[in-house]
Amino acid sequence: MVTAVTFPTIALSETGFARADDKENSIIIEVEGNPYERKKEIETYHPFVEVVQVYDTILTGLALKGDLDKLQDIKTKSFVKKTYPVRNYQVNSRDEDNINKSIPFIKKQAKGVLPGDQNYTGKGVKVGIIDTGIDYTHPDLQKNYKGGYDLVDLDDDPMETLPEQGSPTLHGTHVAGIIGANGKMKGVAPEADLYSYRALGPGGMGTSIQVIAAIEKAVKDGMDIINLSLGNTVNGPDWPTSIAVNRAVDHGVSVVIANGNAGPDQWTVGSPATATKVISVGASTPPITIPYLDDSFTNKKIPLTPLMGSVPWQFEKDQPIVYGGIGAKPLTDARNKIVLYKRGEIPFAEKARRAQQAGAAGVIIFNNEKGPLQGSVADGKAAVTIPVVSVTKRDGEWILDNMVNKNNWLDTSYTTVKDKMAQFSSRGPVTVNWRIKPEIVAPGAAILSTVPDGYRELQGTSMAAPHVAGALALVKEAHPDWSPQKLKGALLTTALPLEEKEGQLYDPIEQGMGRMQPARAIETSTILYQPLISLGNVTKLQDTKTYAFKVENLSNKKKEFYFDMPKQKQGMRWVLPQSITVPPGDKKTIEVKLTVDSNRMEEGIHQGWLTLKERDKTYQLPYLFLIKGGDYPKAMGFDFSLEALSDDMYQYSLYLPEGAEKVTVDLYDPQTFQYKRTLLEMDDQQVGLIEGTMEERKVGKGGQYLAVVSITTSNDKTYTYPSNIVIEQ
Template identity: 50%
Template sequence: MDMWKKMMIASVLLISMLPASVFSLEEEKSIIIEVEGDAHKWEQYIKDYYPRIEVVHVYDTLLQGIALRGRMQELDRLEKAEFIKQSFPSQTYQVHIDESVPHVLQQKSPLLKAPYTGKGVKVGVIDTGIDYTHPDLKANYRGGYDVVDLDEDPMETQQEQGEPTLHGTHVAGIIGADGDVKGIAPDAEIYGYRALGPGGIGSSVHVIAAIEQAVKDGMDIINLSLGNAVNGPDWPTSLAVNEAVNMGVAMVISGGNSGPDHWTVGSPATAEDAIAVGASTPPMKIPYLFDRLYDKQISLYPMMGAPSWDITKKFSMLYGSKGKKQLRDATDQVVLMERGEITFTEKAKAAEQAGAKALIIYNNEEGPFQGAIEDKVSIPVSAVSKEDGEWLKEHVVQDKQWMDTRYETIVDTVASFSSQGPVTWNWDIKPDILAPGVAIKSTVPGGYMELQGTSMASPHVAGALALLKEAHPDWGPKELKAAILSTAAPVTEGGKVVSPTAQGVGKIQPLEAIEAETFLYDNRLAFGRVLHTREERTQYVTIENRSDTTQAYTFRPPKQKAGLRFQVPLSFTLAPGEKKKVPITVRVNQQQLPGETPYVEGWLELEDQNRSYQIPYLLLTKDTEFPRAMGLELALKPFSDEEYTYQVYLPLDADTLDVDLYNPDTLQYVRSLFEKKQIERGVVKGTLTKEEAGEEGVYLAVLTVRTGEVKQTFESMVIIGEDHIIEERH
């Protein structure tokens, strides 16, 4: 069953920006612009010279920006003004168990209540909005703001407004639902900040504006179950998150659903001061198919939005091709279909109408896959790999054999979709911590639904911080982070502790955090990239005795490894309330490191008189490979059909950057899009005329980055023009 653990389904919300031409020039529209210099200066300028444009709000803390409302024709004129900075093109965000709350709160009995409920703590949810009329949320909902429509009604997008959304309501329920579903902090005060509009449309500017509004509204904790593919600590949203923490707000952010590869944690979870959350499994029974005759096991990947697989008796199977033709009677049978041509939902409806007890969809290309049902169905729907689907077709359907379902119980494993670190440039360990993120039941408009992803893990931590904040009102974001990270428990799989780059410090234990007597600040030891044969690196951990008695502390270095020598402090004592900043030094000899060891990581142990603390460490060798470019985006400039903006993120300086376009079907070279030389690290931005961008269409962009002897290539789909879409049929 290891395959299931490696392919649990992620919940994702894709966020993009609509081309300007979908709006009429006479239509009134709300926008947020980012400006050069003092936003208040340009506020007055707009009022004087563009009287038909309404200034709705000025952002001057995390973002120098102005929220405006007016006709598209007037906004188009204003957009050409020189003081308006180039907006960040759109980013693709990932937004990102019936018993997850008792599991997180370590409750052995459902009648046992946590000592705190988050009463009086303000938690902001920056997302798609909140259905504040939901019976489980309306008592705790306190208000918020909509930075998409620029009003005080952050309701989820409704059907009549465009593609409806539900993600923010689900997140809010995990934090503070109080009804048929109970959140982690059922008495917390929930505020909604709608930064993503119909279908999840938004931008970095919207997200930053929402953070600023939430900070000004006095939030104690802010949850962002969203992110992008830029694995760098200095993307604008990451910088805004750090500033919000400096202003006294704890920021909790989903790490991303692009695992299990390294370097997949995306901004803003890459922010140094944020609490980046990865996904683990709560106690779950995982179904798999078993054939005794062939001793064959087939992993099932349950589709999000469909009922859980609960078949206990043997069953026969009926082949339904791709589901386009009406099925004959499938009563008491499981239907097998191939992926393709129609949606998963249409396939499920066809099987349901034929009387099937379940549907299995097998892939039309190598490997397993993930999917979701977008409408209500009454039968379980699961995916299997192409290989397993073809085996079922040959040995079960054609031979008229029967299959059995077996179940395996798993708990506290790292979900394979959970993004892993490290972070480029500062080489930090992310995520910081794990929380349940698989098959999480919570509120959605009109009812309840199970979703999964780090989007669901993050609000578990936000809710836990609300409990801590109620218990300790004087704790700020640094104390809250230290308490929750100091008391986490490292996760083991197969008898071995999981890598720090996958789990950070481990799984959340909020009840222990409430009573924490020792705080460890900066307790993830990121020693960075070691480029010379012999180097010595030092990092510092600050230890605070929060108890009312003197505590003795002893470090225990990890087992000696070839090429590594750790130097830790001798034992010491701290008086009540005393802090001590202690150095941890490692000496590295890369010639003695065993084999190819690009990630040198492990754990140190600290003991006080009551418990031990596991401290993860990481250093990278000169041979460590990491992405040298990411986040390529190409979009029409807002309100323009003649000019494109592009941007790409480089974690380090580069000698050359070339972007070439290929036909995505034939992989034949088409043309060069642009090239740059001697590029400084960070966000690389530029513009292309319509002629420079070339013929409209969907292309495979191949980025080639060269730095000295190092050459790397990356692929990304781009769209030139506004009438093309990239569509995947399920």
């Protein structure tokens, strides 16, 4: 089960359930035994229930349609392990005109550098898009759309959710355009075959089981590549969707997954991007112009972050500024001025409209807490036609003190940047196995692509992942016999490590191997397999960690590889091979060792880069290890909801990266924080997913609550994690 998600522009949820007033329902059930035998049994003894799909590859189960009372009879059968709802979803999307700059940017990198004329277009490569559906009537997608399946309505029409069906969606169409648009706009692989698997319904919501069923359908339909621009908040390698995508790779399918939009904090990558065999993608910037507020007297320069859905900030002259508080009061002196708002209470779009109605030229919103502020002014209501940007709390307070209160005017300057990490891009590592994620990055900021009835800019790792999926299609066309492991290795080996500032690379958990370069991947004569060096958790005073990876020589000449000795760091001693000779067409295993004296090092994440060289080529290999685990979350993904097809039984789930001596869930009033009651108490819980059910009489009164999950670990430390839940009755 998956809780509400903070990823890209998409979320998974299992808070939806079939209501008693819905006559016909659709559900997916997991079954014990042979699913085809179960299908025959249902068709024989339950003739009014339709079996619309059988799952036997990634999932063992059936998709069913029928009246509620008939489906409730099925649920009581002994062979039914679980039932999952596929209706009633919640909205949880975050969206934001010029020609898309990201695709030509990533495709031109090797022009004039590498031999040959690369005209690969992804022709003949099948790409499955597991998302909100695709508007296959869009003129830029009609040529390449080849079919798919709808796991929400359980039919062969995976169209986006239309307004008359609920909260409309556009996300899957945007993803599809990045991968393979072939019209006015050209995607990364404009001749790839596009297939849509609609796993997320109205508002971009769905369940883990729908996603798993979509993965299975895509695998059985023979996809070469699957793109999932979706995820959840659970940072663990063994969540059900993570296991499912690994199995898809085992079946010979390359799987590309968005890393998440919960950055810049560590430990924010969520499942299924936490899976070990997939390609997890973070977001970097294509060439974009960033506006700054300048004050020449104090040499102050404040970066402005456009809110999604905003028109560009394009002021050439100094601008007067007024303060609008949180936006609760009417503006009386805002005409042709910039309005400065503080975040709080009033939605961003509503603040902007109030300024717009008062004749303001633009809006700046500053955060009310530490860190960057991201948001949207696209709320489906009246359009905001003035530019709206955000700044940090510190910068906003500086503007209030030095500009507004002193009647100074604002001047704007502009800087063009590229290959910088997006603040929103989720960071690793993964709990439990301590893997480095993301593994690669691609443009994900201000990406223009197809949407129903036109084009729109969106941003997120949701937009970065399809750049990689499209690039994989190009490499697959060039090398049709390459395995998913080899395709992934080619992209990782040839990635460009990005610099935060001159001479200093971004950390491994921010960028993995760096920004992809598909043209170089196509031409590479060297492939490194699993080159992200994850050395694990050091719990002893002194410990030696070993990591092995493979290098393949695709050329017809032998290759020599060697390491530059890294700079000595306190508490660390590397043992690296002096040289490695790889014959033509052969593979060799490279082993590196690190001895750690944890007594001389701080607890937490330690990361950096090893330099591997091959004649005139250099490969930067990221490494990571932890001292005594570090400050990672000890509980994630708490979910509590009515069980599917039930009015009196509740289900709950929780993920524990290291287990717990005791787990307690207490309920509080979300407004007054008054303690109400204890919902759950559990002892001696193991690592991984905890699931269970509760009867309504034990749950107590329904309503909205602040649920505080308390975790007591084996060393008697206690950690608390709040989340909002709704108990429906």
